[in-house]
Amino acid sequence: MKRLAIMGVGSLGTIMGAYISKAGRQVDLVDANREHVAALNQNGATIVGNVQMNVPVKALTPDQMEGTYDIVIYMVKQTYNDSAFPQLLPHVGKDTIIVACPNGLPEEIMADYFGREKILGAPVGYGAEYIAPGISKSTTVYSKMFMELGSLTGEVTPAVTEVREIIELMCPVHITTNLLGGRWSKLYLNAAGSGMSTVLGCTFGEIYENDTALNIAVELGKECIEVARANGATMIPMNGMDFDRDLYFTDEEDKKRVIAIWRSDFFKAYSTGTASMLQDINRGAKKTEIDAIDGVVSQLGRKKGVPTPRCDKVIEIVKRMETRELKPGFENLKLF
Ligand SMILES: NC(=O)C1=CN([C@@H]2O[C@H](COP(=O)(O)OP(=O)(O)OC[C@H]3O[C@@H](n4cnc5c(N)ncnc54)[C@H](OP(=O)(O)O)[C@@H]3O)[C@@H](O)[C@H]2O)C=CC1
Ligand SMILES: CC(C)(CO)C(=O)C(=O)O
Structure with a gap:
């Protein structure tokens, strides 16, 4: 049996680790948070929210990893x-496969460090939320959970098929031959939805209910589509949502159509969730992933001469939250 690890078992990883372990597959859950690792070993992985279960798991801290792994999620x-x-590098062998899951565009960064063929x-x-040591909350209804998966070349290699089988112990996996397009579709959700959830300190559902907030969110999304197009990425449909075709608008009338889509089922699946960047602010973190999310849209927009005023504003506000100059809240709407 191949050696498998999930590195970083916070909100998302606790849930994935629970599903894989429940299916009887050996997996090491590796995390830097010692209290969390101790609770996982002592009490099992406890999942609350849209999915509920408690599963015995094997957890360890990065310094306790031994030998090389065949697959690292x-x-x-x-x-x-x-x-x-x-910390991961000594445990990466010649044939190790590393599956990049963070938001943003992590693959090229990881390929530069670990080697292209491994990524x-x-x-x-x-979506998920870290509740307490050993406990994670699932914030997406189970029937809407999915993952995209692809290689950097677009080839469906044996490794892609093998990783798919493992992740499908949790939820459906859509194999894509256009990973970059998948990344940009996800960036749309994060730059717009997660950006606004963080700025306003609210759930995704609360964005949909507020006309001003939703107006800004769809404009953030439009900037994302324009930057993706300018950078030669073709956004792929995800769970039936064709971001490039359905969420782009040309005038105020057309914008109403996009706003209606944001209030329909695809987005409703995320209603009770909050952005992981907001969770970071709320637990006192000094750094969020804003540079990897709205920051990437803004930076790649600048390179191609595409203006991104909404993204730039979200970045400014979130950075002021990182220094505690601002708090998440609807009063931040007046800053736009
Ligand atoms: N939460 C969500 O709904 C979603 C998140 N994402 C993305 O997935 C990624 C993970 O998100 P999420 O699960 O929310 O993040 P979390 O912060 O909840 O989990 C990450 C875990 O990694 C741990 N960690 C930090 N450094 C190391 C290290 N050196 N070795 C091992 N573990 C380490 C953290 O510990 P500590 O807390 O001590 O720092 C934490 O427990 C992010 O890029 C996020 O944007 C994507 C989709 C949805
Ligand atoms: C929007 C969401 C929940 C989608 O999975 C996400 O990626 C995040 O909050 O970081």
Whole structure:
């Protein structure tokens, strides 16, 4: 049996680790949070929210990893790459496959560090929230959970098929031959939805209910589509949503159509969730993934001469939250 690890078992990884372990597959859950690791070993992985279960798991801290792994599912936030990459490197062998799950565009960064041939990408299509040591909350209804999966070349290699079988112990996996397009579709959700959830300190559902907030969100999304197009990426449909075709608008009338889509089933699946960047702010973190999310849209927009005023504003506000100059809240709407 191949050696499998999930590195970074916080909100998302606890849930994936629970499903894989429940199916009887050996998996090491590796996390830097010692209290969380101790609770996972002592009490099992406890999942609450839209999915409820308690599953015995094997958890360890990065310094307790031994030997090399065949497959590592990487779920550490991009803010911790600098410490996590060197900890993982000694456990990466010649044929190790590393599955990049963070939001943003993590594959090229990981390919530069670990080697291109080792990297697969898996944009995550479910939401989660870390509750307490050993406990994670699933914030996406189970029937809407999914993951995308692809290689950097677009080839469906045996490794892609093998990783798919493992992740499908949790939820459906859509194999894509256009991983970059998948990344940009996910960036749409994050730059717009997660950006606004963080700025306003609210659930995704509360964005949909507020006309001003939703107006800004769809404009953030439009900037994302324009930057993706300018960078030659063709966004792929996800769970039936064709981002490039259905969420682009040309005038105020057309914008109403996009707003109606944001209030329909695809987005409703995320209603009770909050952005992982907001969770970071709320637990006192000094750094969020804003540079890896709205920051990437803004930076790549600048390179191609595409203006991104909404993204730039979200970045400014979230950075002011990181220094505690601002708090998440609907009063931040007046800053736009
Ligand atoms: N939560 C969500 O709904 C979604 C998140 N994502 C993306 O997935 C990624 C993971 O998100 P999420 O699960 O929310 O993040 P969490 O912060 O909840 O989990 C990441 C875990 O990694 C741990 N960690 C930090 N450094 C290391 C290290 N060197 N080695 C091992 N573990 C380490 C963290 O510990 P500590 O807490 O001590 O820092 C934490 O427990 C992010 O890029 C996020 O944007 C994608 C889709 C949805
Ligand atoms: C929007 C969501 C929940 C989608 O999975 C997400 O990626 C995040 O909050 O980071």
